[in-house]
Amino acid sequence: MPDKNSFQKFLDNFKSGVADLTTLDVVTLTGEIDISSSMPGDPKKIDLQELYRHIEESASVEGKLKVVSFTHIDFDCDVVNFVESGLGEAEQALLEAHREIVKTSQETRQAMAKFIRELLPY
Numbered sequence: 001m002p003d004k005n006s007f008q009k010f011l012d013n014f015k016s017g018v019a020d021l022t023t024l025d026v027v028t029l030t031g032e033i034d035i036s037s038s039m040p041g042d043p044k045k046i047d048l049q050e051l052y053r054h055i056e057e058s059a060s061v062e063g064k065l066k067v068v069s070f071t072h073i074d075f076d077c078d079v080v081n082f083v084e085s086g087l088g089e090a091e092q093a094l095l096e097a098h099r100e101i102v103k104t105s106q107e108t109r110q111a112m113a114k115f116i117r118e119l120l121p122y
Contacts, residue, residue: 022075024105028098030091033063069098073106 035055068091070082087095 024071024073024102024109026069026071026098026102026105028068028070028094028101029065030068030094031063031065033061033065036060036062068094071098071102073102 036059041050066084067082068084068087070080072080083095084091
């Protein structure tokens with residue numbers, strides 16, 4: 001039989017998973033990011049998985065980012081939405097892309113919830 005700490009850990013992980021599945025955060029940023037990293041090995045061959053691992057472990061990042069839009073949606077449909085004021089034409093296009101990402105993300109979450117419901121016995 002599992003001990004009390006194992007059960008509490010399970011509950012904490014379950015609550016965290018439910019919170020992650022039932023909330024949605026979309027942040028649209030603009031700006032510049034410079035990633036500096038020197039890869040060991042043959043520069044003519046690129047192993048994308050190795051490159052990604054190397055960037056995660058040892059790359060330095062410099063830059064400046066600006067939030068164009070931020071959307072947070074809770075399970076009960078409470079929504080917080082931020083949009084930068086005074087958007088130019090380029091930022092307006094980013095805002096439209098942000099709206100599409102929010103819509104697509106909501107549809108994906110709904111499809112995932114339906115899939116999970118179909119897997120669970122009644």
